[in-house]
Amino acid sequence: MAKINSPVELEEFRKAILNRRDPDKSCITLCSGSACNASGSAAVARCLEEEIEKQGLSESVEIRKTGCHGFCERGPIIVNNPGGVCYLQIQPEDVPEIISETAKEKRVIDRLLYTDPESGEKITHEGDIPFYKNQQRMVFGPNLSIDPKSIDDYLAIDGYAALSKALTGMSDIEVLEEVKKSNLRGRGGGGFPAGQKWEGSRNAAGEAKYVIVNADEGDPGAYMDRAILEGNPHSILEGLTLGAYAIGAHEGYVYVRQEYPLAVENLLLAIEKAEEYGFLGKNILGTGFDFKVIVHQGAGAFVCGESTALMTALEGRVGEPRPKYVRSNIKGLWNQPSVLNNVETWANVPLIINKGADWFTQFGTEGSKGTKIFSLVGKITNTGLVEVPMGTTLKDIIYKIGGGIPGGKKFKAVQTGGPSGGCIPENLLDLEVGFDELTKAGSMMGSGGMIVLDEDTCMVDVARYFIEFLTDESCGKCTPCREGLRQMLRILTNITEGRGQEGDLELLETLAETATEAALCALGKSAPNPFLSTLRYFRDEYVAHIEEKRCPALSCKELINFYIDPEKCRGCGSCLRKCPADAIIGGKKLIHIVDQDKCTKCGTCFDACPDKFAAVTKLSGVPVPAAVPEEERTIKKSK
Amino acid sequence: MDNDRVDQIIDKHNGEASSLIQVLLEIQSEHHWLPKSALERVGERLQVPRTRILHIATFYKAFSLVPKGRHEINVCMGTACHVRGAGRVLDVIEDVIGIKPGETDLELKFSLETVNCLGCCALGPVLEIDGTTHGKMAPGETADVLLNYE
Ligand SMILES: Cc1cc2nc3c(=O)[nH]c(=O)nc-3n(C[C@H](O)[C@H](O)[C@H](O)COP(=O)(O)O)c2cc1C
Ligand code: FES
Numbered sequence: 001m002a003k004i005n006s007p008v009e010l011e012e013f014r015k016a017i018l019n020r021r022d023p024d025k026s027c028i029t030l031c032s033g034s035a036c037n038a039s040g041s042a043a044v045a046r047c048l049e050e051e052i053e054k055q056g057l058s059e060s061v062e063i064r065k066t067g068c069h070g071f072c073e074r075g076p077i078i079v080n081n082p083g084g085v086c087y088l089q090i091q092p093e094d095v096p097e098i099i100s101e102t103a104k105e106k107r108v109i110d111r112l113l114y115t116d117p118e119s120g121e122k123i124t125h126e127g128d129i130p131f132y133k134n135q136q137r138m139v140f141g142p143n144l145s146i147d148p149k150s151i152d153d154y155l156a157i158d159g160y161a162a163l164s165k166a167l168t169g170m171s172d173i174e175v176l177e178e179v180k181k182s183n184l185r186g187r188g189g190g191g192f193p194a195g196q197k198w199e200g201s202r203n204a205a206g207e208a209k210y211v212i213v214n215a216d217e218g219d220p221g222a223y224m225d226r227a228i229l230e231g232n233p234h235s236i237l238e239g240l241t242l243g244a245y246a247i248g249a250h251e252g253y254v255y256v257r258q259e260y261p262l263a264v265e266n267l268l269l270a271i272e273k274a275e276e277y278g279f280l281g282k283n284i285l286g287t288g289f290d291f292k293v294i295v296h297q298g299a300g301a302f303v304c305g306e307s308t309a310l311m312t313a314l315e316g317r318v319g320e321p322r323p324k325y326v327r328s329n330i331k332g333l334w335n336q337p338s339v340l341n342n343v344e345t346w347a348n349v350p351l352i353i354n355k356g357a358d359w360f361t362q363f364g365t366e367g368s369k370g371t372k373i374f375s376l377v378g379k380i381t382n383t384g385l386v387e388v389p390m391g392t393t394l395k396d397i398i399y400k401i402g403g404g405i406p407g408g409k410k411f412k413a414v415q416t417g418g419p420s421g422g423c424i425p426e427n428l429l430d431l432e433v434g435f436d437e438l439t440k441a442g443s444m445m446g447s448g449g450m451i452v453l454d455e456d457t458c459m460v461d462v463a464r465y466f467i468e469f470l471t472d473e474s475c476g477k478c479t480p481c482r483e484g485l486r487q488m489l490r491i492l493t494n495i496t497e498g499r500g501q502e503g504d505l506e507l508l509e510t511l512a513e514t515a516t517e518a519a520l521c522a523l524g525k526s527a528p529n530p531f532l533s534t535l536r537y538f539r540d541e542y543v544a545h546i547e548e549k550r551c552p553a554l555s556c557k558e559l560i561n562f563y564i565d566p567e568k569c570r571g572c573g574s575c576l577r578k579c580p581a582d583a584i585i586g587g588k589k590l591i592h593i594v595d596q597d598k599c600t601k602c603g604t605c606f607d608a609c610p611d612k613f614a615a616v617t618k619l620s621g622v623p624v625p626a627a628v629p630e631e632e633r634t635i636k637k638s639k
Numbered sequence: 640m641d642n643d644r645v646d647q648i649i650d651k652h653n654g655e656a657s658s659l660i661q662v663l664l665e666i667q668s669e670h671h672w673l674p675k676s677a678l679e680r681v682g683e684r685l686q687v688p689r690t691r692i693l694h695i696a697t698f699y700k701a702f703s704l705v706p707k708g709r710h711e712i713n714v715c716m717g718t719a720c721h722v723r724g725a726g727r728v729l730d731v732i733e734d735v736i737g738i739k740p741g742e743t744d745l746e747l748k749f750s751l752e753t754v755n756c757l758g759c760c761a762l763g764p765v766l767e768i769d770g771t772t773h774g775k776m777a778p779g780e781t782a783d784v785l786l787n788y789e
Pocket of ligand 2: 220221222715716717719720721755756758760761
């Protein structure tokens with residue numbers, strides 16, 4: 001392929017791609033992100049190929065494997081075009097019928113459609129499903145329709161138009177000003193205004209300047225960056241190139257988490273294609289601007305997501321943070337001015353340049369413009385990736401889009417902002433999401449993790465979980481973080497294991513204050529947040545653990561016992577058969593008993609007991625009643 | 640892993656000291672651990688002191704300085720999986736194979752690790768064995784999954 005040498009050539013090329021495509025030709029799109037691969041999308045893809053061949057439709061039906069659609073709860077997802085009929089949770093067995101009925105005969109297969117849980121009605125189109133209908137998918141939208149391995153697909157949806165517009169129609173300053181005017185704030189952590197960061201680098205003296213994508217995605221419950229990297233890598237590259245143009249950089253880096261092999265694969269391919277087409281490399285689009293991108297894989301360290309640590313890691317050294325006397329946009333990678341932004345931040349840039357800052361700022365709140373992708377996970381009916389305008393309420397996200405809490409359970413809290421964030425209780429669900437709003441509530445936006453917790457989740461355990469995570473990930477360079485977190489973890493573990501003492505909470509608060517004040521980097525400074533916010537809103541749970549040795553959520557293993565209610569047990573043997581520890585004593589027509597000495601508290605019996613009996617219960621803070629005497633254990637008929 | 644292969648990997652990265660982590664990652668992913676001889680070769684070729692190499696090899700989670708088992712089990716301990724009971728799944732695995740995260744059993748059959756978010760939160764709790772994802776794990780079923788590995 002010859003390089004595209006001017007905006008005119010690009011538009012001609014784009015037109016040629018569109019002309020080659022027949023909108024009436026049958027096209028089956030299948031989501032093939034990592035999550036859907038895990039639920040069988042690769043097998044479905046193979047079946048599609050075989051079946052199309054078998055039914056002799058190779059000429060008239062094509063398959064497009066896209067990235068993640070976000071509705072991971074119901075993947076793998078197939079959309080049949082034209083028409084847009086959407087099928088969920090597709091298994092290989094469904095494929096022959098999809099090809100013969102829908103692709104060939106244009107008939108809809110009812111049983112594969114989404115059923116609205118409220119009205120019971122079948123929904124044919126993806127966009128009409130409540131999960132999607134209430135979203136605003138600006139950044140994430142293209143994931144539904146493009147094959148990330150095809151640069152032509154990206155061009156077909158106006159890809160690289162922003163780059164072409166900027167390089168030929170706008171000066172570097174104009175690009176910078178547009179981003180500044182859009183008030184785009186960083187999507188990866190602190191929400192720092194991107195334009196301001198860029199301006200600092202632009203004005204700083206340096207032999208070379210760098211632009212960097214933070215694709216480390218360390219928040220252990222967030223995967224939106226992965227979905228963009230895997231599903232639409234060109235949008236990140238285009239944004240990065242625009243940034244490079246604005247600040248005068250000629251080299252860029254993508255620091256990708258090692259655990260994301262498909263992201264690396266798609267990104268490398270995207271770079272190769274972009275170079276081939278002339279969107280990267282020397283003399284981009286014939287404008288004389290040079291820019292190259294290098295992919296660097298992380299090696300598994302959460303702290304490497306922090307800006308200074310990331311840059312140190314890029315230099316091939318141990319990724320430890322350094323004090324920020326001078327900001328990294330002034331002195332960063334190799335001591336040169338370096339702009340580091342998150343994946344989603346970069347992916348917003350082409351939209352802003354294409355459609356203008358005025359268009360962008362119509363979405364969102366006063367302080368937070370545009371949209372944000374959240375990863376809505378945990379105890380939620382519709383797990384998935386959700387893109388909404390800033391200012392949407394938590395309630396709308398959790399109930400309208402997320403479909404509420406499954407299993408008839410009660411909502412307890414939502415954790416946002418990852419390990420540096422906090423928990424927001426039910427009475428604040430009307431909160432509008434935005435950087436400042438979440439911080440005020442004692443949490444933060446972070447990278448957009450949103451973990452829903454229900455009544456079965458213990459808030460002390462949640463705090464312990466995050467502190468444990470951070471203790472493990474602390475690089476060990478500064479004392480308040482290395483030693484302070486370790487002590488916090490010890491105390492919190494004691495509390496969840498029934499060894500809490502009076503004075504523990506005060507000691508925890510002191511340790512938290514020290515870390516916040518004195519830690520070297522934001523990892524340590526924000527580490528106490530999960531503890532502080534759970535203490536702020538759920539103090540009574542801490543007190544119950546410490547004073548009554550009771551876990552109100554019946555979750556902390558050391559504080560609960562499993563007990564079979566003799567009145568309810570019908571001797572069905574379900575628990576006995578499934579118990580992995582052989583801790584159930586039972587037999588035909590006998591009331592079953594949990595052998596407390598053998599019980600490992602895995603909860604299998606609790607899940608195994610049929611709902612109609614619900615005989616297995618959890619006890620906390622009270623002694624286990626004595627077992628039924630042997631002579632009374634026989635179950636009489638029809639009690 | 641012989642020196643020729645190590646050299647090939649180093650050459651691929653133009654023998655630059657700044658590529659140290661990328662070189663080690665490649666050795667790790669091919670060989671599943673970092674043997675002493677390979678580290679010595681890397682040090683010689685990239686002109687990097689042994690202390691720095693070991694600092695890196697012990698700092699990052701991806702590296703192992705001891706041989707790994709035939710099957711690598713990664714249990715997701717991400718937040719979403721945690722609140723859905725990943726801890727109890729891990730307990731069962733520890734019980735069945737008799738090792739803790741970070742360890743390898745004496746027969747070199749299993750290595751056990753915990754990881755953070757595999758991006759399949761909808762399927763939580765999730766575990767991954769030799770790259771294959773097993774979703775919606777219940778503690779009671781976990782032992783059965785492990786039985787399939789020799
Ligand atoms: C311990 C720690 C881990 C971080 N991890 C990430 C990460 O995985 N991804 C990310 O984009 N930002 C992460 N950040 C935030 C970055 O330091 C930085 O603020 C961000 O990448 C800047 O980009 P943005 O302004 O576009 O958000 C982390 C910060 C800290 C303190
Ligand atoms: S938290 Fe386990 S896959 Fe996301």
